[in-house]
Amino acid sequence: MSDDVQRGLEGVLVAESDLSYIDGDAGKLGYLGYSIEDLAREASYEEVVYLLWHGRLPDAQELDDFSTWMAGARPLDDEVVTEIRQLAAADEVPMAALRTIVSALSAYDDDATHDDVTDLDANLRKACRITAKIPTALAAFERFRNGKEAVDPREDLNHAANFLYMLNGEVPDEVLAETFDMALVLHADHGLNASTFSAMVTASTLSDLHSAVTAAIGTLAGSLHGGANANVMRMLKEVDESDADPRTWVETALADGRRVPGFGHRVYDVKDPRAEILGAKSKELAEAAGESKWYDYSTTIEAYIADHKALAPNVDFYSASTYYQMGIPIDAYTPIFAMSRVAGWIAHVLEQYEDNRLIRPRARYVGEADLPFPAVGER
Structure with missing residues (x-):
């Protein structure tokens, strides 16, 4: 068994499943x-x-x-x-x-x-x-x-x-x-x-x-798992309220050390296929409503991040504007x-x-050992 510690269990195989297949390289x-x-x-x-x-x-x-x-x-x-x-x-x-x-x-x-x-x-x-x-x-x-x-x-x-x-x-x-x-x-x-x-x-x-x-x-x-789409919509609203060009807004945000939500994924190295599908649906909703600004902000930000950070959007990025256009609270x-x-x-x-087996990983102990136990008055 390897002694290497995989923080966050990244890349560690812990089970076999026939439920969902992900090819992060091919999207x-x-x-x-x-x-x-x-x-x-x-x-x-x-x-x-x-x-x-x-x-x-x-x-x-x-x-x-x-x-x-x-x-x-x-x-x-x-x-x-x-x-x-x-x-x-x-x-x-x-x-x-x-x-x-x-x-x-x-x-x-x-x-x-x-x-x-x-x-x-x-x-x-x-x-x-x-x-x-x-x-x-x-x-x-x-x-x-x-x-x-x-x-x-x-x-x-x-x-x-x-x-x-x-x-x-x-x-x-x-x-x-x-x-x-x-x-x-x-x-x-x-x-x-x-x-x-x-x-x-x-x-x-x-x-x-x-x-x-x-x-x-x-x-x-x-917030590192389920809240990204809400944060994307809050960002889009902030862009809208600033009256700034989305590219300028993102450039300023990155310069200030802010993270632009909805980009990158632990699994995908290319654009999340779900983002491709929801992006098209977001556009369809915008056209049906006659209001395209949320979709336009999103595509502009996507293009800027691709050019300057080489990152692709994940599913949360376009689900934000899709849900918002449906009247769903953030x-x-x-x-x-x-x-x-x-x-x-x-x-x-x-x-x-x-085929159950108790999931019970181990941690490598890195603390002190064999310490003498002091009486309460000596601590």
């Missing part, structure tokens, strides 16, 4: 052998969830049954709604609220006390409830903290459209619904990122699915990330349970 991403481009263009979020959990795409009847099952699991117990209302009244930050809500959901899940935490059928039922209820909870929290009442979910809308309906109180148009559905597909899984690995570590102790997802949410909340971006990524978290947890 490729796929789920179970299907390219992200094909999935984003052709598949619904429900199809991708089924693919990740079952290892294959559903046929028409399976997709209809699965979508119906998911839609029927959307409503929240009254006690959970009360807790969401209290969290909103306490001005809790959205990711912390989501962490608390998902943990609370286990109290009202019929399978939460199942004796065998690795039982696949029970976990698929729990997975469906968790994934279906998170959008309902997020939309209710957002409305409560803005002095509005929650909107009940509808079973006749798909996962993406129903969330936008519950958030805004009106059925979204086709462009918005399709764009949001695509965004959910793009964020559904991405290898052993920090939050996914956190979920796997939790599951490896034979803790339950709710605990694993709660751990993942806590990990995603960190501090809800990371919870929406979780709303999508829960599918991947659960898929990796199910995979972990299939």
